[in-house]
Amino acid sequence: MTPPNPTAVEEAPAGTPPPRRRPSLRLPRDRHALVDNFFRFQSLFGLVAVFLIAIAVSPVRNGENIFLSSGNLANIVRAVSEIGIIAVGMTFVILIGGIDLSVGAVLGLAAVGSATLMVDSGMGILPTVLIVLLIGTAFGATQGAIVARIGIQSFIVTLAGLQAARGIARMWSGGLGVPIAYGDGPKEAPEAFSLLSGSINGVLPVPAVLFIAIGIGALLVLRSTAFARHVYAIGGNEKAARLSGVPVRRVRITVFAISGLLAALAGIIHAGQLNQGSPNDGSGYELDAIAAVVIGGTSLAGGSGSMGGTIAGALLLGILNNILALNNIDANVQLVVKGLVIVAAAALQKLRPRIS
Amino acid sequence: MRYARRAVAVLALTVLATTTACSVEKAGDGNGGTDAAAECGSGKEFLIGMSQANNAEPYRQVMNDDVSNAAKDVPGFKVVVSDAAQDNSKQVADVENFISQGINLLIISPNEAKPLTAVVKKAYDQGIPVIVLDRKVEGDAYTAFIGGDNVAIGKAAGEYYAKTLLPQGGKVVEISGLPGSTPAAERAQGFREGVASNPQIQIVASQTAEWLREKGQSVMDAMLKANPDINAVYAHNDPMAEGAYLAAKAAGKESTIKFTGIDALPVPSGGIKAVEQGRLQATFQYPTGGREAIDMAKKILVDCQKDVPKTTTLGTTQITKDNAAQVYTQLGGKQ
Numbered sequence: 001m002t003p004p005n006p007t008a009v010e011e012a013p014a015g016t017p018p019p020r021r022r023p024s025l026r027l028p029r030d031r032h033a034l035v036d037n038f039f040r041f042q043s044l045f046g047l048v049a050v051f052l053i054a055i056a057v058s059p060v061r062n063g064e065n066i067f068l069s070s071g072n073l074a075n076i077v078r079a080v081s082e083i084g085i086i087a088v089g090m091t092f093v094i095l096i097g098g099i100d101l102s103v104g105a106v107l108g109l110a111a112v113g114s115a116t117l118m119v120d121s122g123m124g125i126l127p128t129v130l131i132v133l134l135i136g137t138a139f140g141a142t143q144g145a146i147v148a149r150i151g152i153q154s155f156i157v158t159l160a161g162l163q164a165a166r167g168i169a170r171m172w173s174g175g176l177g178v179p180i181a182y183g184d185g186p187k188e189a190p191e192a193f194s195l196l197s198g199s200i201n202g203v204l205p206v207p208a209v210l211f212i213a214i215g216i217g218a219l220l221v222l223r224s225t226a227f228a229r230h231v232y233a234i235g236g237n238e239k240a241a242r243l244s245g246v247p248v249r250r251v252r253i254t255v256f257a258i259s260g261l262l263a264a265l266a267g268i269i270h271a272g273q274l275n276q277g278s279p280n281d282g283s284g285y286e287l288d289a290i291a292a293v294v295i296g297g298t299s300l301a302g303g304s305g306s307m308g309g310t311i312a313g314a315l316l317l318g319i320l321n322n323i324l325a326l327n328n329i330d331a332n333v334q335l336v337v338k339g340l341v342i343v344a345a346a347a348l349q350k351l352r353p354r355i356s
Numbered sequence: 357m358r359y360a361r362r363a364v365a366v367l368a369l370t371v372l373a374t375t376t377a378c379s380v381e382k383a384g385d386g387n388g389g390t391d392a393a394a395e396c397g398s399g400k401e402f403l404i405g406m407s408q409a410n411n412a413e414p415y416r417q418v419m420n421d422d423v424s425n426a427a428k429d430v431p432g433f434k435v436v437v438s439d440a441a442q443d444n445s446k447q448v449a450d451v452e453n454f455i456s457q458g459i460n461l462l463i464i465s466p467n468e469a470k471p472l473t474a475v476v477k478k479a480y481d482q483g484i485p486v487i488v489l490d491r492k493v494e495g496d497a498y499t500a501f502i503g504g505d506n507v508a509i510g511k512a513a514g515e516y517y518a519k520t521l522l523p524q525g526g527k528v529v530e531i532s533g534l535p536g537s538t539p540a541a542e543r544a545q546g547f548r549e550g551v552a553s554n555p556q557i558q559i560v561a562s563q564t565a566e567w568l569r570e571k572g573q574s575v576m577d578a579m580l581k582a583n584p585d586i587n588a589v590y591a592h593n594d595p596m597a598e599g600a601y602l603a604a605k606a607a608g609k610e611s612t613i614k615f616t617g618i619d620a621l622p623v624p625s626g627g628i629k630a631v632e633q634g635r636l637q638a639t640f641q642y643p644t645g646g647r648e649a650i651d652m653a654k655k656i657l658v659d660c661q662k663d664v665p666k667t668t669t670l671g672t673t674q675i676t677k678d679n680a681a682q683v684y685t686q687l688g689g690k691q
Contacts, residue, residue: 331411
């Protein structure tokens with residue numbers, strides 16, 4: 001990995017400022033640019049640093065570095081893929097200055113939906129996936145509409161949404177996990193659904209591929225679309241955005257719909273990986289996703305942050321979990337370490353030089 | 357373009373990570389899997405992975421302690437414990453990390469059967485002996501299962517009621533565990549089988565308190581109003597029995613009603629202490645199987661025993677004031 005070259009950044013054309021924080025600000029060349037770039041790519045540096053540290057402190061067995069060993073890296077990306085996909089949706093929400101606490105419960109609802117539709121209703125994979133994604137999107141859009149139309153804070157709306165989604169999931173499943181058996185018979189799901197727990201060429205887990213594909217897609221969306229400019233504008237200054245013609249309500253609803261959609265997708269993956277749709281699954285995932293976004297350098301105040309940061313943040317959390325486990329660090333100590341990392345990432349944002 | 361640069365950087369990292377994974381996977385093909393099944397024998401070092409479903413439940417914490425303490429007495433045994441915090445996905449990742457670490461034996465107390473079956477099979481297929489504790493996994497891709505028998509425990513409690521606690525008969529209320537959970541159903545069934553020998557005993561009410569002490573209290577409040585002449589309370593676990601005791605005490609009836617629980621955890625807040633201190637008449641041990649798992653691990657790893665029993669069902673111990681202090685010490689409880 002070569003750190004991004006600061007000079008090259010300075011040479012970037014100054015016209016058409018990219019839709020990001022303080023686009024018009026120009027630091028003097030030389031070391032300020034270096035400092036600025038360090039903070040801009042903070043989570044990426046953090047990811048590289050944690051990656052290197054993990055290699056260094058990983059236990060070694062038979063001369064083989066376990067952290068880098070067969071399948072361990074694939075395990076890491078697989079393990080973070082659900083949180084990562086949720087975090088991608090969460091990034092949009094947080095960029096407009098909102099929060100979505102319902103995603104973990106929507107994941108549980110989608111997992112139950114996937115299992116129930118295929119096993120109990122005997123539906124095929126495609127209709128099941130489409131219906132479940134539609135449910136997630138509609139759920140998110142409804143929350144977004146309540147936020148945008150009635151003007152209730154998203155924290156409250158999605159807190160209510162969390163309860164509602166959990167309740168619906170429990171009613172739908174009868175309170176118990178719905179096991180998924182594979183086969184062609186009645187009460188069996190199509191065999192192909194189990195591909196979600198497999199890997200491509202036995203190396204790259206399918207959920208990881210989906211996470212990376214969605215991450216890159218979202219990165220491109222956030223980089224170059226009018227929608228992305230609207231998102232940043234609303235997060236930066238909603239009033240100014242409205243006055244300059246940004247369709248604030250529509251963007252709000254869309255953002256929450258995206259979050260619901262991706263949470264539902266994560267739920268489908270969850271059901272495929274565990275061969276079960278349990279209504280209680282995914283509890284607390286919203287907090288892990290928020291942690292990934294925050295470590296990625298996106299401000300909870302909205303208007304500033306990046307998708308690349310979130311992806312890096314999710315991977316960083318995954319590597320951290322993995323290396324702590326490989327070194328047999330006590331489970332309670334692991335929680336404390338993760339807490340410290342989140343605070344450290346947020347503190348770094350505060351240290352970032354402010355220019356006025 | 358800054359965005360392009362960032363995207364490229366992230367992409368590059370992803371590609372780097374995945375290509376590393378690819379190349380390492382190929383390199384590892386030669387010896388992958390074979391070193392997992394370490395040769396048994398004495399005088400060797402063995403790493404045992406203990407995958408726990410949820411450390412936050414006292415019963416499971418005691419199980420971890422039992423495993424760790426028993427392993428201290430076996431030279432060469434080192435135990436590492438992971439906590440899935442009631443998350444199936446986390447427990448799958450925990451077991452995968454154990455496999456990466458090259459553990460010599462896996463002890464797992466699964467959060468749920470179905471989601472963990474595949475990863476347990478993965479470990480077992482790589483030659484790692486797997487001992488499943490308390491809750492089962494599906495299929496038979498594990499070495500051994502060790503667990504308690506809730507029907508037998510309920511029956512032991514019922515027989516104690518029939519012969520010792522209420523030989524003249526009386527009115528009993530039942531406070532049951534979470535509806536739909538297997539232990540609650542089995543503890544209820546066993547109890548009815550046990551008291552059947554004494555027709556003078558009537559079960560006048562049965563309410564759920566979902567395993568919780570605070571709910572045991574509120575349920576007992578209501579049942580005392582409906583049945584003021586209760587003789588005894590059969591609770592499916594100790595915390596609910598303690599809650600019921602508190603409710604009776606508030607109504608001034610704690611000395612006329614007898615309380616029994618199940619679980620008998622050797623911890624200061626557990627049922628054994630409650631019996632010793634006179635709040636409960638009796639409790640029945642639901643064994644963790646932790647010590648038995650290490651005994652079996654020793655047979656497999658140190659003694660090179662090939663055939664261990666596929667299923668071990670543990671008995672229960674009845675705890676009354678006579679043996680409470682002794683059992684507490686015997687189970688390694690903290691004073």
